[in-house]
Amino acid sequence: MPIATSPLKLSIAIAATVLTVGGAARAQATPDTENGRYALSPAGDGFLRLDTRTGAVSTCTSSRAGWACYLVPDERAALDAEIGRLQADNDRLKTELAARGPAVSGKTDEALPKSDQLKKPEPKTAESERKIEIPLPSDRDMDRMMSFLERAWRRLIEMANRVQRDVNGGKI
Numbered sequence: 001m002p003i004a005t006s007p008l009k010l011s012i013a014i015a016a017t018v019l020t021v022g023g024a025a026r027a028q029a030t031p032d033t034e035n036g037r038y039a040l041s042p043a044g045d046g047f048l049r050l051d052t053r054t055g056a057v058s059t060c061t062s063s064r065a066g067w068a069c070y071l072v073p074d075e076r077a078a079l080d081a082e083i084g085r086l087q088a089d090n091d092r093l094k095t096e097l098a099a100r101g102p103a104v105s106g107k108t109d110e111a112l113p114k115s116d117q118l119k120k121p122e123p124k125t126a127e128s129e130r131k132i133e134i135p136l137p138s139d140r141d142m143d144r145m146m147s148f149l150e151r152a153w154r155r156l157i158e159m160a161n162r163v164q165r166d167v168n169g170g171k172i
Helices: 007-027 075-100 125-129 139-168
Strands: 038-043 046-051 057-063 066-071
Touching: none
Parallel strands: none
Antiparallel strands: 038 046, 046 057, 057 066
16 A cells, blocks of 8 residues: 655655765764774875874775774884894893903903004014105205206297297287
8 A cells, every 4th residue: 555655754754864874874984983092094095093092003994895904013113122132132142251251361441542543653674674765955956946947937938929929920
């Protein structure tokens, strides 16, 4: 038997259906936050989810089956584990070294004196015998060199003047 429905009742029924379906769709539009336990931030095609109780971070993406969240690897935990491993190795090596006893007798904990990095080491006797010394020129040698340079400069100037005369056709 057909049910007589008024247009008003039909509109209310359609609105209720849309709100119910829309509410379910809207509820699946983002991952569940479980009453504020998780803080969500958009990231790429999904969300980053921070667990406010534990501090764990997950990436959440939507698929046909629904939302799936995967824990992001915690770099701090890996660093802490490596630091712990290195400290254990260091303690083990110190224990082994202490068990060996002193390796060198007369060893002190005093700092070594700093040496001058620019100072040349003292030559050995074999090297000092092969040492070649070049004497500085005497005043007479310096006078001969200055005389030579003066003559070379005068010749250079004379040659430049000749070239200038040749270019100008004999006129200066």
